[in-house]
Amino acid sequence: MSIDESDIPALARGCAILGTGGGGDVRTGSLAAVRAIRAYGEVPLVELADLPGDALVVPLSGIGAPTVGHEMIHGEDEPKRVAEEVERLFGRPPSAIMSSEIGGSNGVGPVAWAARLGVPLLDADGMGRAFPEVQMVSMYVAGLPADLVIMSDIVGNVVTIRPIDGLWSERLARAVCVAAGSHALMADYVLTAGRARGAVIEGTVTRALGIGRATEGAADPLGALQDRLGAVRLITGKLTDVDRRTTGGFVRGTATIEGTGDERGRRLTVELQNENLVAVEDGAVRAGVRAGVRAMVPDLITIVDTETAAAVQTESLRYGQRVSVLAWPCDPLWRTPKGLETAGPRAFGYDLDYVPVEELTAHG
Amino acid sequence: MSIDESDIPALARGCAILGTGGGGDVRTGSLAAVRAIRAYGEVPLVELADLPGDALVVPLSGIGAPTVGHEMIHGEDEPKRVAEEVERLFGRPPSAIMSSEIGGSNGVGPVAWAARLGVPLLDADGMGRAFPEVQMVSMYVAGLPADLVIMSDIVGNVVTIRPIDGLWSERLARAVCVAAGSHALMADYVLTAGRARGAVIEGTVTRALGIGRATEGAADPLGALQDRLGAVRLITGKLTDVDRRTTGGFVRGTATIEGTGDERGRRLTVELQNENLVAVEDGAVRAGVRAGVRAMVPDLITIVDTETAAAVQTESLRYGQRVSVLAWPCDPLWRTPKGLETAGPRAFGYDLDYVPVEELTAHG
Structure with missing residues (x-):
């Protein structure tokens, strides 16, 4: 083709x-x-x-x-x-x-x-x-x-x-x-x-072409995308805080989403370094404490527009946006010991043992 | 050989x-x-x-x-x-x-x-x-x-x-x-x-070998070195101030020498960026004002130990050292328009027109 x-x-x-x-x-x-x-x-x-x-x-x-x-x-x-x-x-x-x-x-x-x-x-x-x-x-x-x-x-x-x-x-x-x-x-x-x-x-x-086509003309784009990815929805709400700075060739920061509708009262923070790295509920990541962590690198965490299911890239995060956060498993290669050493949470400075997103969200 | x-x-x-x-x-x-x-x-x-x-x-x-x-x-x-x-x-x-x-x-x-x-x-x-x-x-x-x-x-x-x-x-x-x-x-x-x-x-x-040998066993090393180089002696005195910092892969700073003996009351400042760039008497280099400038890059300015005539390198400058400052003409290549554009005073941020050391010191 x-x-x-x-x-x-x-x-x-x-x-x-x-x-x-x-x-x-x-x-x-x-x-x-x-x-x-x-x-x-x-x-x-x-x-x-x-x-x-x-x-x-x-x-x-x-x-x-x-x-x-x-x-x-x-x-x-x-x-x-x-x-x-x-x-x-x-x-x-x-x-x-x-x-x-x-x-x-x-x-x-x-x-x-x-x-x-x-x-x-x-x-x-x-x-x-x-x-x-x-x-x-x-x-x-x-x-x-x-x-x-x-x-x-x-x-x-x-x-x-x-x-x-x-x-x-x-x-x-x-x-x-x-x-x-x-x-x-x-x-x-x-x-x-x-x-x-x-x-x-x-x-x-x-695969990228298939993901892009999944939402085309869909009645429920978010649901169609979730099915295609095999993703868990971590929260649906409103972007209430974006902290983002460019240093040494990287963008680093956090995005905070507060739940709306049925999810009012919940709060999810996404930590990022160019990409979204860790999603944690009700609080920041503290050394070795994974209470509240819902997904972590190398698994994938994407913030999408709740209505269109289009990805919101780091540089486009804006206060007040209505978004949902999806998370899904990475390629098995990244879950090998060498894969995790290369791109697991510790490779980004987080003192966290990797736990697959499926386990972190199974009882969520 | x-x-x-x-x-x-x-x-x-x-x-x-x-x-x-x-x-x-x-x-x-x-x-x-x-x-x-x-x-x-x-x-x-x-x-x-x-x-x-x-x-x-x-x-x-x-x-x-x-x-x-x-x-x-x-x-x-x-x-x-x-x-x-x-x-x-x-x-x-x-x-x-x-x-x-x-x-x-x-x-x-x-x-x-x-x-x-x-x-x-x-x-x-x-x-x-x-x-x-x-x-x-x-x-x-x-x-x-x-x-x-x-x-x-x-x-x-x-x-x-x-x-x-x-x-x-x-x-x-x-x-x-x-x-x-x-x-x-x-x-x-x-x-x-x-x-x-x-x-x-x-x-x-x-040439470097010949310069090094000129002072070997000489009764007057400073005089022998000056003759070999065809250099002018700008001052003989004592190092009274050294301001030196390492930033972005360079050493930048100034060294100030106050005259001793017959030269008491005189003061020469050498501005440096890894190398010695400008020697100016009684004051700092000001935009476009060359009053007091006695030698400038690409001509050579070297601080030597007054007794042994050994060069004092930038990283070895110390308060109280007894030194003389010599200056002599660079290779003619550096005095061409392209040579001066490449390594003349303006290439180092000095708002000075180049004047050969022979002219600057002729009436000094």
Whole structure:
């Protein structure tokens, strides 16, 4: 199959839901995708099994603070510069582009990047959601060496990092990103299709499209979305407090939702770092105390408009919005010991043992 | 000729004088040079004319705040990692190492790096002195494209930057340097011997050795040094005030010297940013007012111990030291319009038109 202009709105809605508040503003990625498809034609969507084992897959993502990415006009030559560097280093051009993170703008942007390069998009990504740090990808969890990062910024600089590990990869890429104006296009874990098997999360472009289409024309969009995701509804109410600041290339903060209607008197706080990380009822997360915690990273927590079921991204949170909070299980990869070490609650500074959302909400 | 262990003290003294206070602590470079020569043997010193036109010359320097470089134990594998990256990108290994800046530790360190790699050292550098920013090199002034920077840090990360210009080269390299612990080894303007002609300052290793030897056993070391450099003595006195802080990978500050003996009542202030930049008598530099300015960058200003004529580096400035301040002309390359635009007083934020030290001190 191919992705054409008519698929972009559904893809964008699905990617916003999977973005758990982050991954960049999907409007930015959508505009870029529509513009590129009009100029270069539709983008073939391929499965890993369709590619020869030695085909080069280039995982791409925008890196930077969403509030900055949102406002910057993206250059159009970044994908070309990354592809040129890939060809210089590997002696052959990319066979396919992959989204590093399906959540948010980074799930839609790769359609534009693939269109510009004239290569197919792989139906897979490295997260099955969005995460704020570059080492938080399935390739890292699968034990692939984080031996090469290629970055291209809007002014035309290209930076190649050969880090000793994933944490240095994050530290150096973030420093380059901040120096380059807090936004850049990044290729991380360039790999062959052969090595990608078992190291990427397959089918996630198709899944995002399906999520986006689930609410189209639905009488009860919130219910339709919940069914599609297999999600628990944590609260329905009103956004009463948003505390959000941009520091060191990240957006950090909290969003507080107070219950309305039948749920009057309840209060849920969502803690976020680009993405929504922890949802806790009646209070803040305290060291080691998980009383009140209803869901935690790497499980997915998304704030949606109660009426339309559209995701509300971190940068669009506003006092008084009528919202519901949904939570659902992450890909099993993230529940392995290496997965939790990489992107569990402690990786974000929370002194909490991970408990799956199904258990946390079973008696809720 | 070759550089052996017995040459290192003189080379270090000369490089410290040419460092105008900066370029890193020469003791660090000296220790590394002695250790590497003992392990790998003496280092051939070659002239540009000795190399075939297509021989690869790799200009190397340490980048970072001197106060940090001073205290960090340097890794020994950085030169090897840079050379491997050069070979990966150019398809052949380096034929010679060149010091990017002859001033300070960066003039002595390349002896160690060349010894470890088993390649000759080129008798040339990119500054004829020391400068704080990476675009302030003769290759940039000569119009060579700043198209590649290779950095290797102490933990083993390798970063390659393809910047759009010299200023972006500086901005990105500095960001990587700070993220990597404020110190890294850097190859900038990897070039063939053919392209190096007219784009590097030749003979500066020999010059540094000659400066270092001028004071050996001299009855009047200060006079001998002054003669060798063709330098003017701006003041002899006592260090009465040192204001120094490390921010964003740089050391910035001022040093004030009050005259003693015949010069009692006089006061000279040296403004510095890693290196000594402006010497002004009786007052601070005010916008556009050069009254009292006795020497300014790119001319060289070095504070020396009055008795031994050894250079006092920025990080060693101490209240009460008996010092003299010498100033002498820079290489003619720095007095061209492009040279002054790159490293003249305005490049450092001083609202001053450049006037050669010979003119500023002719009526002093």
